[in-house]
Amino acid sequence: MARVKHESRWYPLEAEESVLDGLLRQGVAVPNACRAGACQSCLMRALSGDVPEAARAGLKDTLRTQGYFLACVCRPVTGAELEVAGADALRVPARIESMSLLSPSVLRVRLTTDASFDYRAGQYVSLLRADGLARSYSLASLPREGLLELHVRLVPGGAMSGWLVREARVGDAMAVQGPAGSCFYVPGRPEQPLLLAGTGTGLAPLYGIVRDALEAGHTGPIWLFHGARTPEGLYLADELRELAARNVGFHYRPGVLTGGSRDVAEGALDVLIRAECPKPVGYRAWLCGDSDLVLSLRKKLFLSGLSLKDLHADAFLPSAPRVEAVGAR
Amino acid sequence: MSTAAQEKSVYEQIGGEPAMAAAVDVFYRKVLSDDRISHFFEDVDMERQSAKQKAFLTMVTGGPSNYTGKDMRAGHAPLVKRGLNDVHFDAVVEHLRATLEELNVPAPLVERVLAIAGGARADVLNR
Numbered sequence: 001m002a003r004v005k006h007e008s009r010w011y012p013l014e015a016e017e018s019v020l021d022g023l024l025r026q027g028v029a030v031p032n033a034c035r036a037g038a039c040q041s042c043l044m045r046a047l048s049g050d051v052p053e054a055a056r057a058g059l060k061d062t063l064r065t066q067g068y069f070l071a072c073v074c075r076p077v078t079g080a081e082l083e084v085a086g087a088d089a090l091r092v093p094a095r096i097e098s099m100s101l102l103s104p105s106v107l108r109v110r111l112t113t114d115a116s117f118d119y120r121a122g123q124y125v126s127l128l129r130a131d132g133l134a135r136s137y138s139l140a141s142l143p144r145e146g147l148l149e150l151h152v153r154l155v156p157g158g159a160m161s162g163w164l165v166r167e168a169r170v171g172d173a174m175a176v177q178g179p180a181g182s183c184f185y186v187p188g189r190p191e192q193p194l195l196l197a198g199t200g201t202g203l204a205p206l207y208g209i210v211r212d213a214l215e216a217g218h219t220g221p222i223w224l225f226h227g228a229r230t231p232e233g234l235y236l237a238d239e240l241r242e243l244a245a246r247n248v249g250f251h252y253r254p255g256v257l258t259g260g261s262r263d264v265a266e267g268a269l270d271v272l273i274r275a276e277c278p279k280p281v282g283y284r285a286w287l288c289g290d291s292d293l294v295l296s297l298r299k300k301l302f303l304s305g306l307s308l309k310d311l312h313a314d315a316f317l318p319s320a321p322r323v324e325a326v327g328a329r
Numbered sequence: 330m331s332t333a334a335q336e337k338s339v340y341e342q343i344g345g346e347p348a349m350a351a352a353v354d355v356f357y358r359k360v361l362s363d364d365r366i367s368h369f370f371e372d373v374d375m376e377r378q379s380a381k382q383k384a385f386l387t388m389v390t391g392g393p394s395n396y397t398g399k400d401m402r403a404g405h406a407p408l409v410k411r412g413l414n415d416v417h418f419d420a421v422v423e424h425l426r427a428t429l430e431e432l433n434v435p436a437p438l439v440e441r442v443l444a445i446a447g448g449a450r451a452d453v454l455n456r
Contacts, residue, residue, distance in 0.1 A: 295373060303362055307354050308379050 202289020340392030
C-alpha cells in the first residue's frame with residue numbers, strides 16, 4: 001500500500017489507485033477535469049517522495065524541476081510515501097470581463113487577470129471556479145489583446161458550462177492555471193503552407209493561431225477548415241470571412257455534415273480538406289476538437305505526405321465524471 | 330582506432346540521426362498503408378510509435394542502440410499472440426528495403442541492413 005500526505009494528514013491509496021482518485025475518495029478537494037493526463041487541471045506538487053515518470057509526461061521542465069506532477073496518472077509503487085501540495089502557486093486570479101453567445105451552443109467568455117499571464121496563442125488553460133471546479137479550455141485570444149478569451153461549449157448537464165451560462169456574472173472572481181499544450185505557431189519558414197482544421201470549439205485555438213501567424217507576417221497560404229454537424233454549430237463565420245477578405249493568402253472553409261449552402265460546404269471534413277489541399281506535402285498543420293476526428297485526420301494527413309513533426313494535434317477530451325458525479329461530462 | 334569505410338556502420342555512412350529522422354516518416358507511412366500489417370502499427374500516440382520505429386531503424390543500421398534479443402522477444406510477444414508471423418515480418422522487411430532505396434542508400438549497404446534485420450526474425454517471432 002502506498003500513502004499520500006496532504007496538509008499534514010496521511011491518506012492510504014488502494015492498489016493501482018491514482019493520487020487523485022485516492023484523495024477525492026477520502027474527501028480532499030483537488031481540481032480535475034479530463035482525468036487522462038492531458039488537461040493538467042489536477043497538477044500537484046510533490047514536497048517529498050518519488051513521483052513515477054508517467055505522472056510527469058508532457059510537463060514543461062520548469063514545472064518538473066519544481067516537483068509538479070499530474071495527480072490523475074500518478075500511481076505510486078506499493079510502499080511509497082508521497083507528500084503533496086496543491087498547485088495554488090501556479091494559479092492566477094481572474095475576473096469575468098464579459099460573456100456573450102457566439103452560437104446557440106458556444107459561449108464566449110473573456111477574462112482579465114490580476115497578474116500578467118504569459119502564453120502562446122492556441123495553448124489551453126484550466127479555468128477554476130472559487131470552489132475548485134475546474135475545466136480545461138483553449139485560448140482564442142492573442143497575448144497582446146490583454147483579455148483571455150475562451151469558447152465554452154454548452155454541454156447538456158455540464159457543471160462549468162451550465163454555471164457560466166446561467167449563474168455566473170460579469171465581475172465574478174475565478175482563477176486560471178497554465179498555460180499548457182504545444183499547439184501554437186512558431187515563427188519561421190513564412191512561405192510554408194499552413195493547414196488548420198477543427199470541429200466545434202476546436203475553432204478557439206485555431207482562431208488564435210491563424211491571427212498569430214498573420215500578424216507574424218506569414219506569407220504562405222493559410223487554410224482554415226471549420227467543421228460542424230449543422231450550420232448552427234459554426235460560429236465566428238463573419239469575422240473569419242472578413243479576415244479572409246483582408247488577407248489574400250488566408251482561406252476560410254466552413255463545412256457541415258447536413259444543411260450545406262452556397263457559403264458552407266456539405267460533407268465530411270477530410271473530404272473537404274482533400275478537395276482544397278490534395279497534396280499537403282511540406283505543410284504545417286494544426287488539428288483541434290473532437291478527439292476521434294482529430295486522430296483520424298492526423299493519420300490521413302500523415303499518409304498523404306505531411307511530416308509528423310509538422311503535425312500538431314490537440315484532441316479535446318470530455319471531462320470525466322467524478323465518483324459521486326455532479327452531472328459534469 | 331581504424332575508421333576504414335567498411336568498418337563504419339551503415340548508420341554513420343548514411344548520415345546518422347538526421348537520416349533516421351527522414352527515414353522514419355517514409356517507413357512509418359509505408360507500414361501504416363499496408364493492410365497486411367497496419368493493425369500492428371496503429372497507435373493513438375503517433376509520436377510514440379514513430380519513436381519506436383526510429384529506434385528500430387537505428388538498430389538495424391548499426392547505430393547506437395540498447396536493444397537486446399531479450400527485449401525484442403518481450404516487446405513482440407503480445408503481437409505474436411495477436412498472430413504476428415513470417416508473412417508480416419517479410420512485409421516489414423520489404424518496406425524497409427523500399428524505404429532505404431527511396432532514400433538512395435547504396436545497394437551493398439541496403440543488403441547489410443536487411444541482413445541485420447533478418448537476423449532478428451527468431452527473436453521477433455518468439456521462437
